[in-house]
Amino acid sequence: MVNTPTQHSMPWTATPPTSWPDAPTYLTFSTLKEIEACPRRWALSTASYPSLWDGRGYPSKANIKAMAGTVVHTVLETLTKELVDAGCESVCDPSAITVLQRLEGLSRVIEKAIDQVCSHLAANPRAFRLSDYFTRSLKSQIPELRSSVQTMLAKRTLFAKPNSSSTMPLRHERGPLSHGVYCELELRVPHLQWKGRADLLSLTPDTCEITDFKTGAPSEDHAFQLRIYAVLWYLDKTLNPTSSLATQLALAYVQGDTMVQAPTKEDIAQFEDELTARGATARKIITEHPPEAKPSAEQCRFCGVRHLCDVYWQPDIQQQLANEHDDHSKTFVDAEVSVTKQHGPKSWDISIVSDTDEVQGLLRTAGDLDVQPGQRLRVLDAALSKYDTGTNSVICLTIGTFSEIYIVSP
Ligand code: SF4
Incomplete structure (x- = not known):
């Protein structure tokens, strides 16, 4: 029988999974980074825990910063889709006001996104007790969330098609993309066994701009991730049968955009080799049962499954982590x-x-x-x-x- 949140009272037993997960069919950038950082963490987080719940992986610990980021992403996706469907070329387009009025204003869109994000906590046995707290806390941040959305959307040119009723392809309708704007677009390359989800892809007869919205601090990984999307776009024969290249890559931060150089055909060949090699190594590492644990102060401090990790609790490892930590x-x-x-x-x-x-x-x-x-x-x-x-x-x-x-x- 599966425990519902109310049936399953704390404290739980720190029991590792009874079986270890298989490698995913398709790798993504974030999965690769997770496996490379600590294979054990990936495996403990991804395994099944049917005695705790029927969700995927270990129930996650709620994190207010991550939830705020998800809210901003959700709002950006909603607004972009609505603006494009209404034929607006940007948020500054006069008809954007009508769109926002129909949605009852930006604050209301944010409020609905908060309710949507927090509704997932209700089904999470580890986090449901904090559901009200997180909902209240996120709603108190609406002015800041609003300002983040406005800044990140202000620079977007949406290249809308005047008569387009919807530019969002349905998932079961993967096929060549016509010109338009696509949100949360899944790119997939079967021969590499890699996939990725681009936040925004704008296609015109001559250009392809890929934008990734980032709510956290800038990191070098972001540029690499965006270039992977450009590679996947080029190699995705279903969505892009003519193999057009991405022409512009933008990281949209709250502080403003950072442009990333789009890869050339020669760069793409190198990337393909790198993704194949790193993917193969990652897949091999996680065939060990249990997979290797890589304790470090930076990784373990925020590890959501550290209570299940026997390596983390070894006294000599605790001492090593304490020595690594600057703040005593x-x-x-x-x-x-x-x-x-x-x-x-x-x-x-x-x-x-x-x-x-x-x-x-x-x-x-x-x-x-x-x-x-x-x-x-x-x-x-x-x-x-x-x-x-x-x-x-x-x-x-x-x-x-x-x-x-x-x-x-x-
Ligand atoms: S506690 Fe550290 S070593 Fe253990 S799984 Fe988490 S990140 Fe890896």
Whole structure:
């Protein structure tokens, strides 16, 4: 039986999957980067967990920044489609006002996108308890989200066809693209087993402009990703049977656009070799069961499945990660602890496992916690503090809104 969010109370057991996932049929840029960064993380995140839910992979931890980015993407997609369908060449086109009025204004479009994004939390057993919090928090950010959308859309020229009723191809209708503007367009190259989803592709008789919307900080990977889209466009014989080249590549950041040089035919041949080689290596790495773990302070700190990763919790690895981390005055920490006994109504005496010894401490929660003496727990993102008893100093781990506790299987 599959647990629904309300049936499945925390803390969960940190149980790794019973079987490891196969390599995906098609690779994408983000999957390649995930596998290259840490194959174990990719495998733990992608495996099936039927005892937790019937969704794909391990239930993800909600992240407000990622959700805000998804909201901006959703709004940009909605607006672009509506503007193109109305024959507007840009958001500055006088008829764009009519489009926005019909949609009840930009703030309303953002509000609907927030509701849509947050509705996924309701089905996520790991995140549903925070659904209201995230909805409220995102709605309080509407002015900033609005400004991001306006900046990113302002520079877009949509090359709309005057009589076009819809420029969005349906997924089951993959075929040669006519001139127009396409949002969230899937590019697919069977012989490479690669695919990608371009945020915006504008096609005229002489040009092909691919734009990727980026809500986070600029990174060198973004340019590489965009060039992969240009390669996939060139090689996608179904959408682009005449093999036209991308002529302009733009990364649309909140701070403004960054142009990326479009690859030539010679560049594309090199890219093809690189994608084939890196793809083959990534596919091979994940045939190991379990796949290799690559612990590093940068990767592990934000790893959403670190409670399932036995390598991460090894005391010598914890020490290595602590040494790599620049900030030794961290306020929020992960710790593996053993419950000694209940200390008070909402506190437990614990011993904290470390590289050299076991340190006595206290675990405090705001609500009820169903744990027993003798159990081992993995505590994530607990607030770290120390208090003085008069004779010694006790480490205190306090469970907050974003902390998690998992029971380690005996
Ligand atoms: S905790 Fe670190 S080593 Fe383990 S899966 Fe996550 S990123 Fe990889």
